[in-house]
Amino acid sequence: MRYIAIIVLLQIKVVCLGQVSPDSIILDRTSRHIDVVDVRAKVKFTLPDYWSGDYSVMDSLQLHSGNSYMLSEQLNKIPGVQMQQGTLSTNRITIRGIGSRTPYETNRIKAYWGDIPLTTGDGVTAVEDIGFNDIASLRILKGPSSSLYGAGLGGVLFINPFVDGPQNKVSVTSEAGSFGTVSGLMDLNLDIKGGGLSIGLSSLKSSGYRENSNYNRYNASVKGEVRLGNNYLRFLYNFRYLNGQIPSSLNEEDFRDNPKAAGGTWGIIKGFEESNRHLLGIGIQFPLENNKFNSLTVFGTGNQLKEVRPFNELGEDMFSFGVRDKYSFVGENYKVEGGVEAMNELNTVSLYEVDGEAKGLLLSRNKYNRSYFNLFGLLELKKNAFSFQASVNLNKTNYKITPGEGLGDRYSYDIIVSPGIGVSYSFSESSSLLASLGHGFSAPSLLESQMPDGSFNSNIKPEQGVTCDVGYRHKGWNDRLLMELTIYYMKMNNLLVTKRESEEIFYGINAGETKHAGVEASVNYDLVSLCNQKSATVSLSYFASGNRFERFVDDGVDFKGNNLPGIPNYNLSLGFNGQLKAFSLLLDYKRVGSQYLDDENSLKYSGFDKLSGKVTFSLGWPGVKTILYMGVDNLFDISYASMVLINAPSFGGSKPRYYYPGLPLNIYGGIKISL
Template identity: 35%
Template sequence: MLTKTYKIIILKKYLSLLIFLFSASIFAQIKGKVIDVVTGATLSNVEIFSDNNLITFTNDLGVFNLETIGTFTFKRLGYNTLRFKVKSKDFQIIQLHSKASELNEVVIDANHIPKELKESVSTVSIISQKDIERGNSINISEAVNRSPGVFMQSGALNTNRLTIRGIGSRNLFDTSKIRAYFKDIPLTNGSGETNIEDFELNAISQIKITKGATSSAFGAGLGGTILLNPTNAYLNTTSINTEFTIGSFDLYKSTLNFNHGDSKNSFRGIYSNTTADGFRDNNNYNRQTVTLTTNHFINSKNELTFLGSFVDFKAFIPSSINQDDFENNPEIAAFTWRQSQGFEDSQRGIFGVTWDHVFNSKLKYITSVFTSFRNGFEPRPFNILDEKTLAYGFRSRLLGETKFLKKSVQYTVGGEYFKDNYQSQTFQNLYQDFPAGTGSVQGNQLSDFEENRQYFNLFFEINFDVSDKTLLVAGLNYNQTQYNLDDNFPVSTNNLNQSGSFKFDGIWSPKIGVSHQLSDQLSIYGNISQGFSPISLQETLLPSGQINNDLEPETGWNYEIGSRGSIFKNKLQYNLAVYRLDVRNLLVARRTAQDQFVGVNAGQTLHDGIELSLNASLINETNFSVNSFFNLSINDYKFEEFIDGDNNFSGNDLTGVPSEVLNAGLDFSSKIGFFGNINFQHVGEQPITDSNNLYSENYNLTNFKIGYQKTFSDKIQLSIFYGLNNVFDEKYASQILINTQGFGGSQPRYFYPGNPVNYYAGLNFNYSF
């Protein structure tokens, strides 16, 4: 039996253990992480205050430790200060919103190598949610055109062509040679074509545009990369937001935005419906969208993100018109498109899942899997197109940090695989055989193709801290692209079967860049990089029906130097870049018959330019603030060598690109609730033909928007707004169709008329539960 003394000793030990465990439970540290609410980037060096006393910082992974629960203040340069109440000892996620006035301090490349914008070796434009909200949230071109070096022509809500530094200008109706992603999901199909105009603008919180072939981790697109960040789901809040807009040309738009989040999981769903009759004949538009995002912070090492988007629209097509109609009767549609009542009926969807895993403080793994589809039906005067696309793929990369020569080296290595199956059939359009007003009538089948298109990118990039102020960046991308075509039509038009395959040689695209901090507010940078543009399978088809395996993809070297920073006590932010883009193996569509083209490598172009952006805080008082912006692009783009058949266009201006683009504006807001902005855009003349015998005229547009916002309680907020576009009713061509020809004595149809003066007005209601 135990002695009494021994029992007392054991009892004391148990009591000591209980006291230790109880103390540990009381004083156990609370762990958490601070992230950018838009990009999900972890934020280091966030200051955490308690009762105005600095108590700790976040580390390189954005992680912090607190001793107890309570209310804390989180501060970081470039982000809005947040006061947050920690209610439990669970792992905490803190979301910070970036400041539009301090974008140079914002962390970019969340799923690449995170770094502040001021350290980037590339020219990057960040279009914030505030920039997007300056306009009417109907057409994305208003937002992206405020980025210098970027120009989006918009013939209609479903007819757009975007160029970056002149790349993509030779495409007639769509965007190509530029890569785009919706977060991690590719929006660029297997033929290199991109559509970003169908997304609901209220579902986009940020647009990041990297100019030039400098993004090795997102493929080495010849013109650059566009990254759309969806409006993220917020933690620790439940709210519902609805907005209604009406306007000219029977515009009506409604949006419903719901968010729910607890401490670790969040969900956001956005539905929108947009209808309009349009300024021109045969211009009706109807679009519905659904966008879903969810975030799940499983623990301190694992995160899951789900993203889905569905778009269903039907848009009638007025097409381009000739110069006489453009000047005298711009509201009419092209005759054949009006008679056939041509339209585009499309359903598009994307879905992706991203897993983010932290191994340790020096190694992280991110992988995404995605799928997408598109169904399209397009009756056109010359035929009816029925098409289907189904795609899938994945992106994976490791992000790590190590030491070299006692200096920090951050690196990423990974890959992306993409495959899509494209099926297309064309049919006769028999509208001419029926009474006027009947519209398109489907006739006999003309073709039946199936394309299997795939590519994979392997990429590697390192960031080496040469010193506390100098960063060296080197990257390499390898791409392999392949097409297979099956001609399933028994007898083609030329009695030939066009089945075949096309496989590019592997393309290596290197880049190297450096940035140097002259001070905490000023930096300079430069880079040299190479990019390429894949050839679409249609461009490889010869008149004989065979595939031309001798074509070379367009490649280009990008050289640039620049500077960014803030001056006058951060009242003025600037970005300045000077660049040259040297493009080889220029690919052009050479007409061999009225409705037949063949792709040929025809020469070389030089793209020299200057880009400048300024953002100034003119008044920053508690009761009233005024901010301004100024963006300028000066473009000197030439055909250095361009021989097309018997024509020598060497030395001419590059077709379809304005000589200069200027955007400027003022924003104001007041404590009592009034807000507004005014925007001015100047677009210089642009050559319409390769021979330069015809140029479009320059034009100036002025838009403004005013509104009033009222907060009735902590839960209810209401705002109303009114906007007027093209205030001075300027007559201009919103999109140019280059090098078109007239047949049968008709004039060439070069012009898409822009909208005359038009208004919009709306109401926004927000309720927080």
Template identity: 25%
Template structure:
């Protein structure tokens, strides 16, 4: 529409439009739902104008997610789901996911350096030997969690992520193992009809930098995106350096109107240092000093290759099938050295996954919609580990091989009911196999283990008008005993371990109010975990506790999760394309229901102790994250984030505690077209602007009180992005 005029035009399917009687210097305003409006100037009456609109954060009613094999609006999904779009991820320095992911309620990503992450969804696992973070991951619908529960979050450059949906809580009815949740990643996709070349650069404190070069092209027949990126930091603490190099290719092939093939391939070369934890005295003395010995090259190195593809075929309006696979091969080393001991190992991991899901759309009474999904998922992996006695130049004392196989068979029915109810019911059968063999130590027996689990889920939604949805679900989740918990690095084997299970109950309400300017999503949950695998002291020998992993405890988890956002563009005039205030709040009350162990008294006798009723260490009872996002139509923007965390207990006894802390982050820049062929951005940011002193990652129940891994103080970064459109 001509700015200031009543005349306008609507584009056709290819985005073409015509306006007549335009004079030189006329301003035209281009707008579309979900995108930033843009004003262009006509320099010639016959000029062909090319306009590229930029997506903005959308409301709950506009976001579509693929969770539970159902392409529904986020508004209508009967589960606790957090969503991050590309702009949400770019509110911070895009070298790490921990800041953006931690803005979601119930989610916190802990990090000591780039590439070393611990993801906690609703408190995460207990961090026991051999435990993963108890969630699953999919990329473009392709399963990428390995058979032993490893999630390769650090294997992806965050600049390659278009959006991510985080399902909080058990979703075993269709995704299998993972008590805490599921992460669904989607790649960035180029716009149809465009071919572009882009380069990005970032530099910040502690010699942190990221360089990125990418090529993207898309037609009506498919798209492709090639990317090379390098991310480095010297680290805030000594021994915390990190080097990461990524090469990736992803895209889609639209073979016909009925079928599409999505593919992904990525090579990663990465290293990160492990500085080690400090006690309170060491933190006061010098928070940057390493806890591990600087005489060793402490850290982890990894070379990995991942490939995957998915085929989506729709026979007709009723039948559809999506089949995908992934393959991961990774080799690496791990080394930690202290004045008292050293740990060194070499690891070779391969993992193959395949998933298929067939859906049938049907009509029920009253011509209401129904959908039935049936499918299966198989993951198989081999993990070979060699342990050295004292560094890599010493002899190998243990060589072990484990084979993991996970099979998931699932079915789900989704039906629209009268009175605006929707019912979703599903269940899965899960079979887990672990085979273990030690090649060097004769006293360690080979063993195999089978575990079967059934995971049902029942969920319902009720629309309260067009803008409010009530929902609730009851689901069972589980996590099979991980190899590391069973063999405990080849010692104290306990092949009798069973899966940790959890019954989850949720009630929630979400909606849009005040002409969709105010969005909210409120969830309450209760999760009762049983057969929790925990380290249990079985006795004492020569002053050394004899520890064995057991299904030793039960945990009760209660929580509240809230997100809200208010769009106040209507109060700012026409100069702003985005003006939003938002809040994320999490309350967690997680306690041991039962947990008994032994403790060595001063006379070296073992006495029984109970942690029942104690608060789970490492859990922030209250987390409040607040943000403000402003974007002007001339391309200038500013993002501010204030994150407040209450104190946590550091040990099971609840005798040691870390204090509360708050972090303030800013990012500001300008992004805009530079003529018809270029689009650029420059930006700068401040992390921890208040220079808060806090700990990034805690080593819970640490020996001699070495709980702390201090986080950086105030630090800075800046960067640029330049995109050149080769076509059209």
């Protein structure tokens, strides 16, 4: 908290000294002075074409190429990115395989909704329960290429919640599909004096394909911006209520013969999770003199969680508060940015006995406190066809674990400095070569850093690594062709892996050294340019990787040379998007390669392929636009695992449960009306 207080006090001083008169702001975009549009654009995470790191962009059209709620189908089209989705509330996002060892959630990557970190102080990220109407676009930076947002080994996922341009508009979407699934979205966008206001509502209900998989989710959001003189005030708020049953994973026999079943005793005790989450962020972007500007965001998160499992009932109350401040100076051929981000989070975790409908006896109650402080800087230089970027991130992370009524166990990791450099060279207006080298790290989560007796594991260390990228980008044929190719190599120390003592008890250990290498490629080509309401586009994305233990001995077993489990050896996605007047057709084919299920490489899942499609029809009247659509997922009804659990435990004679079955053939249809 002391870090946050210092930032706020310094920022108040900067705001007071940094005000400038309206006459000193030059709004001509050809001027070297920063303009208001540029100030606002900084929140949208725009990246120049000469950015040396590897990144991918997904616009609103791509996001809505499937149903109205499954983000995994869209993210899996991005090379290097995989979102395994066991259920609507159980998933795991990995970038270049980083985060594959986290059992039931997303870790090792960072995500932002606007300027609000979606990643908790514990390092856990949940993007799947943000409604589609709160996602205007996505931008993913792979690897530790952006020190401005931490130096995570996996990368950063930015969710832009703001729709460009002023508008007075109301839109309503209603959709129904297989397994009793019903979803709805409502958006109200209003122009107000000096800014805009948006209100969004969404709901999702499903009976589920499997036993014990009912799901209910409600979202409400308020987004807005107001111009205050030369400054812009932005605010974001999102509320989410979730009640979802947990069918858990299956053993191989049930996965093959009875995929609808709930795993283990989860169906018997009707395991579920229920939570309320609030996100709030208030930010101000204000210009200073001489091409300088500053942005300050204060954010907070509150979450209450109840989860009933076969082995105990979990109750968790979490609150976090943070500040992010970024200062920018823009010159004719260079840009300098720097700032700080700090967060403090307090979790109170209670475990109870399972006693039917009633809450059982209290087993334990612990308090966890995690705080971090990031100091970051970035320098960009551009001269003709050549550009150079240098960045640095300094991190300090602290933990405190207080078991029961004890005094608490404090621990502070050493300061980690993560530098990075990148260069790009444009051969022409259409082709460029890119290269970057950067250091990244991931601190252990609270679950990984806690021993089974509740004490802090002072022997565990943050995982650290160095990534090298070389890439090529090409735009050709009047921008109808876009090609990207990236080759990367990563060397990691102290890889964090999960050590399991039982189904409910697991903690982290360090696995020595690992190496990761891969290739990412994407091609988009407009077969027919948009003309007379006709268009046709084909797309291809491909990702292949090799990931091995260089040094890892566990319980006397040497895993050197083995492949890391939970990472498919390749992913392939082929897409087609065609439009003929009011009709459009989207087709998507995916092939997911094989992956190992355990560190010993004794078990292997062979992978799968599936085909999906969607047809839309647009109707237009003065002031009203209507879109009717129908889609099908898993057209050939193949049986596949949509998520796997690596190193699944086997206790008491039970068979290990590695597999989450994916949905069989399912259809959906809906209508969207915009006024």
